[in-house]
Amino acid sequence: MVQTQVPTAASPAVTAIAPPPGRRAGSRDRRRAGALPYALLAPATIVVLAIIGWPLVQLVILSFQEFGRAQAFGQPAEWVGLDNYVGVLTDPVFWEVLGRTVGFAAVCVVVTMVLGTLIALLMQRLPTPFRILVSVGLLLAWSMPALTATIVWGWIVDTEYGVLNQLLRDGLGLAQFDRHSWLIEPMSFMGVAVVIIVWGAIPFVAFTVFAGLTQVPDEQLEAAALDGAGPVQRFTAIVLPQVAPILVIATILQIIWDLRVFTQIFALQDIGGIRGETSTLGVYIYQTAIAGGEFGEGGALAIITMAAISVASIALVRRMLRADS
Amino acid sequence: MRRSPAYRGMTVLWCAVAVVVFVCSVFPVYWMVKTSFQPNSEVRSTSLQLWPETWTLRNYETVLLDPGRTPFLPALGTSLIATTATVLIAAVLAFLAAVAISRFRFRSRRGFIVAILVIQMLPLEAMMVSLYRVLDGWQLLNTILALVLVYTATVLPFTIWTLRGFVDGVPIELEEAAMIDGCSRVGAFFRVTFPLLAPGLVATGVFAFIQAWNEFLIALIVNTDPQLMTLPVWLRTFLALNGTTNWAAIMAGSTLMAIPVVLFFLIVQGRMTSGLVSGAVKG
Numbered sequence: 082m083v084q085t086q087v088p089t090a091a092s093p094a095v096t097a098i099a100p101p102p103g104r105r106a107g108s109r110d111r112r113r114a115g116a117l118p119y120a121l122l123a124p125a126t127i128v129v130l131a132i133i134g135w136p137l138v139q140l141v142i143l144s145f146q147e148f149g150r151a152q153a154f155g156q157p158a159e160w161v162g163l164d165n166y167v168g169v170l171t172d173p174v175f176w177e178v179l180g181r182t183v184g185f186a187a188v189c190v191v192v193t194m195v196l197g198t199l200i201a202l203l204m205q206r207l208p209t210p211f212r213i214l215v216s217v218g219l220l221l222a223w224s225m226p227a228l229t230a231t232i233v234w235g236w237i238v239d240t241e242y243g244v245l246n247q248l249l250r251d252g253l254g255l256a257q258f259d260r261h262s263w264l265i266e267p268m269s270f271m272g273v274a275v276v277i278i279v280w281g282a283i284p285f286v287a288f289t290v291f292a293g294l295t296q297v298p299d300e301q302l303e304a305a306a307l308d309g310a311g312p313v314q315r316f317t318a319i320v321l322p323q324v325a326p327i328l329v330i331a332t333i334l335q336i337i338w339d340l341r342v343f344t345q346i347f348a349l350q351d352i353g354g355i356r357g358e359t360s361t362l363g364v365y366i367y368q369t370a371i372a373g374g375e376f377g378e379g380g381a382l383a384i385i386t387m388a389a390i391s392v393a394s395i396a397l398v399r400r401m402l403r404a405d406s
Numbered sequence: 407m408r409r410s411p412a413y414r415g416m417t418v419l420w421c422a423v424a425v426v427v428f429v430c431s432v433f434p435v436y437w438m439v440k441t442s443f444q445p446n447s448e449v450r451s452t453s454l455q456l457w458p459e460t461w462t463l464r465n466y467e468t469v470l471l472d473p474g475r476t477p478f479l480p481a482l483g484t485s486l487i488a489t490t491a492t493v494l495i496a497a498v499l500a501f502l503a504a505v506a507i508s509r510f511r512f513r514s515r516r517g518f519i520v521a522i523l524v525i526q527m528l529p530l531e532a533m534m535v536s537l538y539r540v541l542d543g544w545q546l547l548n549t550i551l552a553l554v555l556v557y558t559a560t561v562l563p564f565t566i567w568t569l570r571g572f573v574d575g576v577p578i579e580l581e582e583a584a585m586i587d588g589c590s591r592v593g594a595f596f597r598v599t600f601p602l603l604a605p606g607l608v609a610t611g612v613f614a615f616i617q618a619w620n621e622f623l624i625a626l627i628v629n630t631d632p633q634l635m636t637l638p639v640w641l642r643t644f645l646a647l648n649g650t651t652n653w654a655a656i657m658a659g660s661t662l663m664a665i666p667v668v669l670f671f672l673i674v675q676g677r678m679t680s681g682l683v684s685g686a687v688k689g
Contacts, residue, residue: 118506118512122502122506124499128499129559132555132558133525135540136533137536139540206417211420211421214428215428215431217432218428218432219427220671222432224664224667225667225668226663228622228642229438229641229664232641233435233660236437236438248454280431283431337527340529344622348622348645351645352645366531366535376535376539383532383533383534383535397523397527398523402523
């Protein structure tokens with residue numbers, strides 16, 4: 082469970098009823114297993130195997146087949162070996178999309194982690210009323226569904242009546258932002274997407290890191306201050322090592338989430354009306370397989386995407402297993 | 407620490423920054439609600455209005471009742487059915503599995519734990535290709551059942567993982583004491599441990615709710631029939647259908663979709679941080 086690995090963020094409900102860790106490990110062995118645990122696991126296993134396992138097998142098969150519109154309407158699918166993969170990997174568009182996805186995720190992760198950590202540090206220094214104020218704001222932003230958030234931001238940056246242009250024009254007197262189109266230029270489009278994703282992701286990082294910071298003992302910091310350590314030194318020598326595991330896990334999660342981004346880009350393309358030069362891998366798979374009907378090539382794309390994301394995933398799973406045992 | 411004038415000066419500065427952070431976080435939410443209550447004529451004005459001059463419910467009327475559009479109520483119905491079924495089924499299945507993993511030692515237990523973590527990391531965005539084909543093969547396209555199955559499968563790893571922590575948290579000695587007092591093992595479990603798991607079941611139920619309610623991609627590709635759209639897909643039709651975008655109505659629709667999520671989110675917020683670290687709940 083999470084609580085073991087991030088003890089700092091343990092929920093009150095769990096910590097309240099949890100016994101000291103040493104006690105339960107021994108007593109669990111007293112139960113003789115038999116078939117009962119397998120019976121208890123069976124329903125969940127069946128659902129997951131049917132809905133995730135089987136499509137996963139199909140995905141691998143699809144990626145080695147010629148499977149386009151004709152096959153979807155009943156023609157037998159032909160085995161084409163690695164053709165789909167060769168097709169994808171020799172397509173310059175794929176490399177563009179891959180580069181865009183990685184670059185986009187990198188920017189999102191860095192900005193989210195830096196701002197999230199800074200806000201956590203800020204929350205630590207705030208008097209309680211202001212801390213509650215910040216928490217409420219973060220919670221509201223966090224709870225907004227991704228699609229709704231994207232649509233609202235799309236309205237904020239709207240060319241004709243968007244409040245952003247109005248603020249820049251009337252508030253700051255920047256006439257060039259009158260009827261400025263934020264979603265026409267690919268770079269500007271991606272910039273808006275970064276804002277949407279960072280805005281939605283900061284609360285998680287801020288709350289998680291803040292929970293970690295509250296576990297750093299004040300006495301240590303005071304002792305270090307008495308010994309003459311400045312604020313920067315205190316942060317790097319005492320605070321950072323203690324919150325590092327949390328930062329690492331949060332960063333890996335952000336990497337996975339940002340590489341997987343779909344809804345925000347997809348909806349923003351609807352709003353801005355441009356699809357070229359703004360797609361990330363998830364959206365590109367959709368365009369190839371679902372909209373384009375090229376399921377075989379989409380399958381190869383999906384496998385490649387999974388492989389890319391699994392690098393980050395494996396790191397996370399290993400960490401969680403280590404914490405679990 | 408000592409409260410020097412410099413320290414107090416810094417605190418004032420931090421409070422000012424805090425207000426900026428608050429405004430940046432809340433502004434889009436405020437703007438959504440504010441626009442949803444404004445007449446469209448006022449929304450389409452070129453001058454800056456941070457507070458509406460006139461309040462109106464017209465946009466909500468448009469969203470809920472306008473027969474010219476894809477109707478809201480069937481979408482709400484689909485979303486409610488799919489979400490409720492997902493929450494209930496996932497809670498039961500996850501509960502059984504969590505008990506197995508937490509209360510028993512058996513061969514391949516470790517394997518199950520690894521599988522839970524790995525499956526949780528699989529990007530559904532990549533799976534859409536074959537998931538679509540498989541559901542098509544099972545004649546499940548344009549059914550609510552397809553959504554329930556997919557949502558249940560995707561939330562299961564996370565819910566099992568979370569519930570397992572709650573079951574771990576109830577000392578087995580409590581059950582054993584009840585058994586000494588004459589309870590059967592099953593009786594002891596349901597009279598002693600089960601009630602203590604209520605907060606865990608609520609938390610995981612809410613997680614499943616938020617996941618299923620917000621899910622967009624699978625609902626988009628699996629249910630194309632307007633009568634079976636979920637709320638997110640319905641909301642998207644507003645963007646696509648309107649030549650001249652009716653932002654006021656869209657904001658009313660967005661507000662309607664966001665309200666239940668915000669409410670549920672506030673209920674479980676204490677557990678969100680700890681829970682989310684373990685998995686991909688909100689991307």
